[in-house]
Amino acid sequence: MDSPTTNNHNHIHTHHLNGASTISQPSKKPKLLSSSFITPAEIHEEFSHHDPSVARINNGSFGCCPASVIAAQHRSQLHYLRQPDNFYFNELKKGILQSRTIIKDLVNAKHVDEISIVDNATTAAAIVLQHTAWSFHEGTFQKGDVVLMLHYAYGAVKKSMEAYVTRAGGHVIEVPLPFPVASNEEIVREFRKALERGKSEGKRIRLAVIDHVTSMPCVVIPVKELVQICREEGVEKVFIDAAHSIGCVDVDMEEIGADFYTSNLHKWFFCPPSIAFLYTRKTPKGGSELHHPVVSHEYGNGLAVESAWIGTRDYSAQLVVPAALEFVNRFQGGIEGIKKRNHDAVVEMGEMLAQSWGTHLGSPPDMCGSMIMVGLPTSLGIACDDDALGLRVHLREQFGVEVPIYYRPPRDGEVGCVTGYARISHQVYNKVDDYHKFRDAVNQLVNNGFTCALLSG
């Protein structure tokens, strides 16, 4: 199959974007011999449930789940239904603990107590921000104390800030960020300015909420540096909303040094919907505890234990982390190998598209993980958020391409600039044809004189 060469370990093998060798023998156990890694045929089989008519280059929104992990989940679901009482009393807690332990090792947390499993990053944000609301209510924080967030924070998190922080009397400050962006320094500069603004009003900055990988536009934020600046500048707590990060960028709790950190495992770690972890750094003195908002029998026993039982529900997605890890380890280099190959491929595909369309990338390669923003031709006339969504729908329905589109408003003085960017992703199931399909679709739209104004006609 036509593919750019990556990981040239052996010249005689045909190489694929995901780095699997065609001479591999099918095997499920991670071995030292390269011949036992997953084959392209096996990868295809694992994702054969994906709609084959769709060029699926939006792994960022909903992730993906291989057939073997889906099967593990179904087994878990049926096992519960077979005898749920026994499952509840004798198996559930052990299974959740096993998943938490795997995650602890993956993210380099010190204690498994620091790892709670929740449904998704949205839930994790609610947990942290509800705690913030209680702090305002109970007088730990004073009215007007500041909570900082990025302007490009995920929309749901912004709503959560409104629901819990603003409503409780906190003052929310947004850090404007440049896009396109050329370097980490641009981000650091804006962040420092926002900190100054926050402190200048004489209030404490109680919490900084920082994305590790912003959603739209998609950029990898230098979180380690920003956390250090927060510590220097007296920000009380830092919460990293890293919805995308695990399996997409490097995730190391000791390295990053945040107080709270959350990431979804169903986006880039092959788990079924849905599962995320919320890391809460252990503090020497007992502070005010985070609680899961759905209060059940385990209330007061620590967030991890509370989160492991929030009433009768399907916990199977949280129990198949071992199966997801097993899947990951069928690839050369495990998750690190997958990340690297995804990154190299998405940069390569992004550059191919930008060149074909005469546009540019939204950030340098070192500020992206497995996703990258690619400028769209200006002739498409993307002039508002609705245009971006309309183009996305048009690409899905008319061309079988699934890709999110971002509308980037012109800044003062800018004329004829790129106002639309596509966020393309690369995951192990992708083929070069997916990106060619997208390239050709856009070129066809341009050649036909398509503009977004036509969509609302």
Next chain:
Amino acid sequence: MDSPTTNNHNHIHTHHLNGASTISQPSKKPKLLSSSFITPAEIHEEFSHHDPSVARINNGSFGCCPASVIAAQHRSQLHYLRQPDNFYFNELKKGILQSRTIIKDLVNAKHVDEISIVDNATTAAAIVLQHTAWSFHEGTFQKGDVVLMLHYAYGAVKKSMEAYVTRAGGHVIEVPLPFPVASNEEIVREFRKALERGKSEGKRIRLAVIDHVTSMPCVVIPVKELVQICREEGVEKVFIDAAHSIGCVDVDMEEIGADFYTSNLHKWFFCPPSIAFLYTRKIPKGGSELHHPVVSHEYGNGLAVESAWIGTRDYSAQLVVPAALEFVNRFQGGIEGIKKRNHDAVVEMGEMLAQSWGTHLGSPPDMCGSMIMVGLPTSLGIACDDDALGLRVHLREQFGVEVPIYYRPPRDGEVGCVTGYARISHQVYNKVDDYHKFRDAVNQLVNNEI
């Protein structure tokens, strides 16, 4: 198969506890002819994934889900995974609305806006009680204002009261209830006394949280009467925690008249884990809104819309309500027929056990739905909660019987009373043998003087 006769519609048919006729032809469409109802063999097939070595008489804790609904759920899950973006943009909202509409009709709510779908009753309680906490914080309620609940309220709900009401400055009053109980009047009497206590401290009673069917011990509470009393006595809002009710007892929002009402569909309405509805009565003037605690894009668009998107997750259990309804309608009389036959059977089985053990039932038949409390022989020596749990484990591991046990402490002056009750259930998959197995296990334990 050996079974007590129920629903004697036709003498020549063998009758089964679930009322299905053996001469039925397999059919999935509800028809007028009795021959098209689900057959015993089909029921057995639908629940063939249950552990056959277990006498499963605890439907109350985790419910059950027939194979055809599990299959519908798997199809929904795979459909999402196939093209999740399309599912999210074009299918999810319609599917949730369809489920909400079915539920609205089932429970006789006036508007589909009044029906939100959440994970379970525990989540619904958190939604109502978090709203209570905000009311205290924002000064709508004053510190010390009262929230009432039953002493037999579910443990998780008691924790939620602690986490949201007590912590926010509210004063929680528990209504003690008698058990064993002989009549609704005993419950009403205690409830009125608790209301008086609440009002006597000069504070407002802002909320009453009342179980429709208590969990342990399991008793059907006369909620309609209690709601009326609340209205008469100036209780501001009433929240009915009816985790068990839909598919187990009658559920009618107009009839009951509460402000908030929640019930799980995975217990007695054959849905997979997990799905519950939270009914919120529409009020003419816009009041303070309930919110889902997991805040996402739809924040501020009403609880039902908020609850239909709380981030990326598996909504399939919420989407298969149509399949569950289809399953229910394969039975004669639909859910009403199932309820009645379950009730009759569990009362019959309870009386059989009580007679065999020389004990009694914990409540009269008209105060139970599809579950009933049966006294255990005093010689078993259940003297604390741990004993009850230990006996439950012993029954599971040594006898293959799954049944929850309740420890009922002796009251002052009581000597030699029954201190342990089993909460048995009956659902369409049960057979008489399940209860014989339990009967014999207990008799064996008594004879062996364990």
